[in-house]
Amino acid sequence: MASLITPDQFSANQDAEALRKACQGWGTNEKVIISILSHRSATQRKEIRVAYEQLYQEDLLKRLESELSGDFERAVYRWTLDPADRDAVLANLAIKKPDETDYNVIIEISSVRCPEELLAVRKAYQLRYRCSLEEDLAQHTAGDIRKLLVALVTAYRYDGNEINEKLASSEANILHDAIKEKCFNHEEIIRILSTRSKTQLMATFNKYRDDHGSSISKNLLGDGTSNFQKALHVAIRCLNDPKKYFEKVVTKNSCVILSLLETIPSQTNILSLIFCVKVLRNAIIGTGTDENALTRVIVTRAERDLRDIMVVYYKKNSVPLEQAVAQETSGDYKTFLLTLLGKN
Amino acid sequence: MASLITPDQFSANQDAEALRKACQGWGTNEKVIISILSHRSATQRKEIRVAYEQLYQEDLLKRLESELSGDFERAVYRWTLDPADRDAVLANLAIKKPDETDYNVIIEISSVRCPEELLAVRKAYQLRYRCSLEEDLAQHTAGDIRKLLVALVTAYRYDGNEINEKLASSEANILHDAIKEKCFNHEEIIRILSTRSKTQLMATFNKYRDDHGSSISKNLLGDGTSNFQKALHVAIRCLNDPKKYFEKVVTKNSCVILSLLETIPSQTNILSLIFCVKVLRNAIIGTGTDENALTRVIVTRAERDLRDIMVVYYKKNSVPLEQAVAQETSGDYKTFLLTLLGKN
DSSP states (O other): OOOOOOOSSOOHHHHHHHHHHHHSSSSOOHHHHHHHHTTOOHHHHHHHHHHHHHHHSSOHHHHHHHHOOHHHHHHHHHHHSOHHHHHHHHHHHHHTOSSSOOHHHHHHHHHHSOHHHHHHHHHHHHHHHSSOHHHHHHHHOOHHHHHHHHHHHHOOOOOOOOOOHHHHHHHHHHHHHHHHTTOTTOHHHHHHHHHSOHHHHHHHHHHHHHHHSSOHHHHHOOTTOOHHHHHHHHHHHHHHOHHHHHHHTOOTTOTTHHHHHTTOGGGTTHHHHHHHHHHHHHHHSSSSOOHHHHHHHHHHHTTTTHHHHHHHHHHHHSSOHHHHHHHHOOHHHHHHHHHHTTOO | OOOOOOOSSOOHHHHHHHHHHHHSSSSOOHHHHHHHHTTOOHHHHHHHHHHHHHHHSSOHHHHHHHHOOHHHHHHHHHHHSOHHHHHHHHHHHHHTOSSSOOHHHHHHHHHHSOHHHHHHHHHHHHHHHSSOHHHHHHHHOOHHHHHHHHHHHHOOOOOOOOOOHHHHHHHHHHHHHHHHTTOTTOHHHHHHHHHSOHHHHHHHHHHHHHHHSSOHHHHHOOTTOOHHHHHHHHHHHHHHOHHHHHHHTOOTTOTTHHHHHTTOGGGTTHHHHHHHHHHHHHHHSSSSOOHHHHHHHHHHHTTTTHHHHHHHHHHHHSSOHHHHHHHHOOHHHHHHHHHHTTOO
16 A cells, blocks of 8 residues: 555646746745655656756756755655656666666666666666667677677567467577586577567576576585676666565665566565665664665655555564654655644 | 658548558459559658558558569558668668678668668668667677677767867877777777767767867778778778768668758758769669669658759759659559659
């Protein structure tokens, strides 16, 4: 059950006008911004953005970015973005990380999303950054990892359920031979992983396990595992069984997991509840608060199952989530999160 | 001016019913098929296909394929296909050529089409062949040529007009250095050609010419030019200036040129007229008739400028095109082509 409370009556134009007023003149009226945005569904938020753009020839998100700051800004920003847009922002942040591109984010987005969703992320990326996702990715990476990541990101896989058993068998052998010879960067591995449909790949991975005695993901790791091997490993797990992948990677470090969980239909229930509660617990307990993780869970789940998450959280921690959040946060950020948690 | 004559009144359902009747029972009524399809615009043909599918849960094109044969079948088939569908069929034929993939067709489709059109071809390919275009392409090619072709086909380029001068300059140098060292398969060449927007690439190619004294396409060729170099050469010319490319490649062998010409706005006039007349002349004159080329010109131009083509043809050959076509063809195929030429 969602924790979000939306009004019976809604006018995108009226909301856009009120938000404009809240941003104009001396100081910003954060109370108004919170009272509107934290009570609107994703569809309504989208309509408000369109109305605002039409009325004032200005991007509402950019305006909010310049008016707000800190954790509050980031929370409002994430809340107002579409899922494809959010992925585009996450991908861009991952590519332009100062030290090194965060491969896992790119692999998760490109391998867990269905073909049409990935395409929507690529479109959103172009609209936002005025260049293509693969263009930025290819420029900021090199060598084998570039070959793999660009191939995964540019894939527009067939989405049907047909399986070609013969092909699965022959390609399982190709994969096995390449891995056995420790030729992990073999171009056939990249070809198979980046062009075959997910259903076909699952058949190939099953055939691999049946014919060769152990799973491909196990065979990939070993002593002195390279970054490229690790990337292959993540890609195979995301393509094969995202549910299992996410079960094991219950860590607050993977910033796309939550947003990805939203799109796995079978995931909407108990697994994602437990996962969210773990992330929240990690974010709240310990020295300092992980605002990033806290925002992520609340913002991505408020419209879905945050009320259920709150029930599970209370059972596991004997403290109401609202109370924990109120203790760890302050100011507009606190008000915003508590409103999303259902406080009126 | 188009030569196609369409009726004032049109009902997709009535047409679908009449076509169904023409295909049922003993023998096929080709006259009815011609009288309907050769008097309908692209939009109307599409509506008829949709209506037919809804009424009879059957693909009209597949039915026509099984009822008709020879040149007539191919002409009706091409006439009834959407442009994206036509490209998908051409790409598939090129990939599955018995001897070797016809690289030029793939390069022309992927490099001349705008990003959204290429995407439409990829979607049409999946719908038709139940696998992705890149999947088939990657399976039937290998090595450097595969790297280049798959990268071109999977590109979803940014379509904006911004130019980054600094980037153009640095990437012109990267290209020049790689070509100077005869390292044609350098991964940076493929990265630049397959990810940058067309506007940016034009700036880069101009910068190359200005800074290094000769054009990149000239620098690519030389003694012992490899197939890979030739493929790079075609890609660069298609990306840089498709008009110039098509002017030089006036040959009846390139089976996509005509269909591609349709999509170059500045091309709709005199150049494409002259080109079409040349193709027609080549197809008709000489030993035997090139039905493939004949069909292609008539089918792709009937709705655009076939009447103008007929005028130019008469000026250049002193024989009316209708008369030449009537002499070289026979049966239903002849009737179909002459109807598209405007004969009532």
